Amino acid sequence: MxxxxxxxxxxxxxxxxxxxxxxxxxxxxxxxxxxxxxxxxxxxxxxxxxxxxxxxxxxxxxSTVAPESIMVGEKIESVKYGVLTIVAVESENVVLLKNDREEDVRLLMASVQKMLQKTGKSDGKEETLEAPSSLSALTKRNKKTKDVNTLLKKMLKDYGK
Structure with a gap:
């Protein structure tokens, strides 16, 4: 439906x-x-x-934003500051980090998340996700699930005939 x-x-x-x-x-x-x-x-x-x-x-x-407690202690690599360690999340958008020389660095949450995503990729290939344009595109399933669903719908439609 x-x-x-x-x-x-x-x-x-x-x-x-x-x-x-x-x-x-x-x-x-x-x-x-x-x-x-x-x-x-x-x-x-x-x-x-x-x-x-x-x-x-x-x-x-x-739901994809990690809770603060999970992020604390993670190390990320920055081109400008070198290796940074997450110390705390000060507000909803500001993250406090420390570099190798124990200097405080404050960055926006969005930039820290981008650096974390880059660090998590090991093969270097960029994956591009296409944003769905409708609700039906958002809920697409694989072919096997579709076949099972159509079979089940046909069984229910023909039930009692």
């Missing part, structure tokens, strides 16, 4: 940009109704569905 699309309000048009309380900016990918708005996090590239009211209030979280 596909969600019925409604015409989007002025502020919810595709490409509209909203500021969240903790995770930077998001862009509207698709508007279905007031309960289902597909958004794209600019910092991380994560995609999720949210209600229009929560989006307007900025009350949405990015």
């Amino acid at each position: 596909e969600a019925k699309k409604m015409t989007a309000p002025q502020d919810m048009q595709n490409g509209a940009r909203f500021k969240t309380n903790k995770h930077g900016y998001v862009r509207v990918i698709d508007y279905f109704n007031t309960h289902t708005v597909i958004v794209f996090f600019e910092n991380t590239g994560n995609i999720r569905a949210i209600s229009a009211a929560k989006l307007r209030a900025g009350k949405l979280t990015d």
Whole structure:
């Protein structure tokens, strides 16, 4: 069953940009109704569905952002500062790091996340993820799952005939 699309309000048009309380900016990918708005996090590239009211209030979280306790102690490599160690997350957007000479360095959370992603890639190949353009593209499954689902739907439709 596909969600019925409604015409989007002025502020919810595709490409509209909203500021969240903790995770930077998001862009509207698709508007279905007031309960289902597909958004794209600019910092991380994560995609999720949210209600229009929560989006307007900025009350949405990015599940791909690591909690502070996990990030503390990790080492990342910076071209400008060398090897940095994460000491603390001061606010929602500022990360405190120390370099080899024990000097404090403060960076934005988004730049630290990008450096962490670069450090995590071992083969050097860039993976490009294409952002889905609709709800059906967001929920695509592999061929085997589709075949099982169509078989199950046919069985249920033909049940009792």
